[in-house]
Amino acid sequence: MAFPSVYEMTNPLTTVRKQHFWEYFSGATLNSRWTFTSVVGDANTTGAMADEVNGGYKITTSVSSSAQGALAFGNLSGVIKPFSPTGSVFIMKFKPTTASSPAWSPLAGFCTHADILGTGREYALLNNSPSSAKIIASCTSSGGGYKSANTTVDSTTSAEMLWKIEMKSSTIDYSINGVFSNTISGHGLVQGLTPNVSARADGTAVFPTINVQYVECYNT
Amino acid sequence: MTKSIYDQLNASGTVAKQRVVETFSGDALDTDRWFYILFNGTGAGAMSDEVDGGFKMSSTATGATSESMIAFKDIRQYSHTGSTWIAVVKSTNTIALNHSASLAGLKADDDNTFNGGNLVGFKKETNNNDFISYHSTNVGGQHGGATTGVGQDQNYHTWKGELSSSDYKLTEAGILRTSETTNLPVSKLQPFVYHYGYQPSAGSGNTHCAYMEAYNT
Numbered sequence: 001m002a003f004p005s006v007y008e009m010t011n012p013l014t015t016v017r018k019q020h021f022w023e024y025f026s027g028a029t030l031n032s033r034w035t036f037t038s039v040v041g042d043a044n045t046t047g048a049m050a051d052e053v054n055g056g057y058k059i060t061t062s063v064s065s066s067a068q069g070a071l072a073f074g075n076l077s078g079v080i081k082p083f084s085p086t087g088s089v090f091i092m093k094f095k096p097t098t099a100s101s102p103a104w105s106p107l108a109g110f111c112t113h114a115d116i117l118g119t120g121r122e123y124a125l126l127n128n129s130p131s132s133a134k135i136i137a138s139c140t141s142s143g144g145g146y147k148s149a150n151t152t153v154d155s156t157t158s159a160e161m162l163w164k165i166e167m168k169s170s171t172i173d174y175s176i177n178g179v180f181s182n183t184i185s186g187h188g189l190v191q192g193l194t195p196n197v198s199a200r201a202d203g204t205a206v207f208p209t210i211n212v213q214y215v216e217c218y219n220t
Numbered sequence: 221m222t223k224s225i226y227d228q229l230n231a232s233g234t235v236a237k238q239r240v241v242e243t244f245s246g247d248a249l250d251t252d253r254w255f256y257i258l259f260n261g262t263g264a265g266a267m268s269d270e271v272d273g274g275f276k277m278s279s280t281a282t283g284a285t286s287e288s289m290i291a292f293k294d295i296r297q298y299s300h301t302g303s304t305w306i307a308v309v310k311s312t313n314t315i316a317l318n319h320s321a322s323l324a325g326l327k328a329d330d331d332n333t334f335n336g337g338n339l340v341g342f343k344k345e346t347n348n349n350d351f352i353s354y355h356s357t358n359v360g361g362q363h364g365g366a367t368t369g370v371g372q373d374q375n376y377h378t379w380k381g382e383l384s385s386s387d388y389k390l391t392e393a394g395i396l397r398t399s400e401t402t403n404l405p406v407s408k409l410q411p412f413v414y415h416y417g418y419q420p421s422a423g424s425g426n427t428h429c430a431y432m433e434a435y436n437t
Contacts, residue, residue, distance in 0.1 A: 002228045006241045007306045007378075007433055009228060013394035016376045017308050017431050019272045021245030033246020073247040073267075080247045084271045192271045217245070219272055 010218075019082045020218035025049070025056035037075045039115045039198070041067030054095070056213035059106070061201040068104075068200040071212065072114040079114055081192030083167075084219045085122065085141075090165040090195060091216040098157045099208030102131040104200040105157070106210045109165045110193035110217075122189045123196070124172045126163050130155050137174040137182060144188025151181040160213075166220075167193070237436035238297045240411065244274040244430055255293035259332045261286025263415070272376070274308070274430030279320075279417030289414045290429075291330035296408035298326050299436050300338075301385040305411060308431040310376040311344050315423030321345040321416040322427040323354060325381050326409035326434060334414075336360035338405040340388050341412075342379045344372055351377070353390040353398040358406050368397035376430060382437075 003009045011017040023031060029049060030036065036047035036059070045067045050058035061067040073080040083090075090109050099105040107116060109125035116123060120142075127136040135155055138148035153161075153176040164175040172184045195217050201207040222228060230236045242253065247267055249256060256265040261279060263286040268276035279286030298305075303326060311322040323334070325341020336359050343354035343365065351370045356363035370377070370392050380391040383404070390398045411434045417425030 002222075004229075005304070005306055005380075005433055005435070006225075006229065006239075007431065009225075011378075013306075013378055013380060013391065016378050016393075019243075019245060019274065019430055021243040031246070032248045032250050032252065035247055073245075075247075078269075080267045080269050080273075082245060082268070082271055082273050192269070 018219035022214070022216040024214060025212055030057060033073065034071055035073070035075045035114070037070045037072070037114045039068040039070050039076070041069070045069040047071060050211055052211070054213060056211050059197070059199045059210045059212070061199050062207045066200060066202055067207065068198060070114045070116070071197040072111070073194040075114050079194040081112060081194045083110060083193040083217055085167055085189035085191060085193055086169045087220045088167045088193065089218055089220060092163045092197065092212065093160065093214040095160045095211040095213065096128055096157060097209045098206055099130055102129060102202035103208045104129055104198055105208035106197055106199045108163065108197040110167065111196040112191045112193060114196065116196060116198055122191050124165050124167060124187065124189065126165065126174060128155050128161070130157055135176060137184060139172055139184055139187045139189065141188035141190065143190065144186050147184050149182055149184060151176055153177070153181060239435035240433065242432045249275055249290070253292065254290045255330065257289045257330060259287040259289070263288050265290065268428060272430060274428045277413070277415035277427045279415060279419060279425045282419055282422050285416065285418045287332050287416045289330060289332065289412055291327065291412040292410040294330050294410065296328060296410045298409040298411070298434050300383065300405040300407055300409055302383070302437045303409065304380065304382045304435055304437055306378070306380045306431070306433040307413070307429060308376050308378050309413065310374060310428045311426065312374045312428065313417070313423065313425040315419060315421055317346060317417055317425050318420050319346050319418040320425045323414040324379065324412065324429060324432070326383065327412045328358065328405060328407050328409055330410065330412065335363050338407055339409070340381050340383050340405060342381070342390060348372070351392065353388070353400065355388050355400065355403055355405065357403055362403045364400050364403040366398040366400055368392055370397060
């Protein structure tokens with residue numbers, strides 16, 4: 001036995017634990033901490049617990065071009081943002097399926113909103129978009145503007161993947177499958193953040209589905 | 221490295237006892253687990269849209285009191301003769317309050333009776349300079365409240381209460397603050413967090429809880 005309590009698995013009792021959660025996406029229904037929003041596509045963009053081995057929670061986009069679904073701590077009316085823009089970590093394990101090339105499959109990380117596109121957003125994200133040869137790291141804020149960079153990892157239409165985004169005082173570190181990829185400097189984010197897992201179709205023939213198997217976030 | 225959380229929390233060959241871990245993260249309280257009660261006055265309980273905000277109970281009645289609590293709706297799975305709770309809690313206020321209190325720990329009933337309330341916990345109350353231990357049997361007048369020696373503030377603190385058949389130990393920041401042997405609860409318990417505030421003028425008192433864990437030992 002290594003630990004007397006779950007608390008002490010990640011923090012000694014001598015330090016005050018900061019906001020920290022982990023989600024296994026296991027069960028009959030999505031835990032109430034999350035809200036799934038069909039940002040574009042109405043009822044044709046759906047989310048549900050997947051009746052599949054290692055299925056987790058599945059976001060399915062379909063029918064319309066740019067159909068977009070998002071999993072976050074709230075909906076289009078507002079989100080709860082407990083994570084720090086200058087000291088927090090986002091970890092996600094997922095499995096994409098075949099997607100049309102410009103799709104987000106997925107686009108995920110921290111954001112200030114449930115719908116990632118629009119004015120006034122701040123975010124730090126990774127994007128598995130088969131239109132790019134590499135996974136794309138990006139961030140935006142009013143202070144830092146939009147910044148992006150190719151990671152060192154190829155985009156994929158079927159491989160399971162582990163993403164990690166580390167928010168620091170002025171930089172963001174991006175890691176994939178346990179290997180550091182790159183840093184974006186001068187991010188300029190100042191607002192609290194919610195985890196956001198988004199998928200979007202951007203074609204009319206093949207639509208992405210995302211099986212999200214694990215998300216963990218914590219302030220550092 | 222074991223891949224099992226079970227194995228990291230339980231010695232090989234032992235059977236795990238009841239345990240709950242609540243991280244208070246998300247856009248809504250897990251109401252499959254918790255039950256929010258506004259006993260009186262004007263107040264609210266909701267996930268806090270603040271960095272490290274956790275779940276926040278507020279009292280906002282002006283010139284009056286407000287009391288609220290979250291608990292397990294009287295599903296009592298924790299032993300009064302062998303259990304532990306850990307909570308990360310802070311109390312804040314936007315104005316000077318005439319009277320306020322924040323408590324967390326294990327309690328028999330999801331009510332606002334504390335003197336004789338069958339509970340163990342910590343307490344921050346305006347009547348005291350320091351945080352105190354608070355515990356009671358099910359009989360009015362049979363309660364204890366030794367001082368922890370930890371001065372009150374509006375910051376998060378990590379509290380750990382260990383209850384056995386013979387004593388109640390309260391730890392803050394990993395340091396044993398109190399150990400008492402009388403006025404212990406006499407029946408099964410549930411986790412709770414409680415907030416009380418009396419606002420003399422417009423403003424609010426708040427109790428935030430960012431983590432709660434309880435387990436039988």
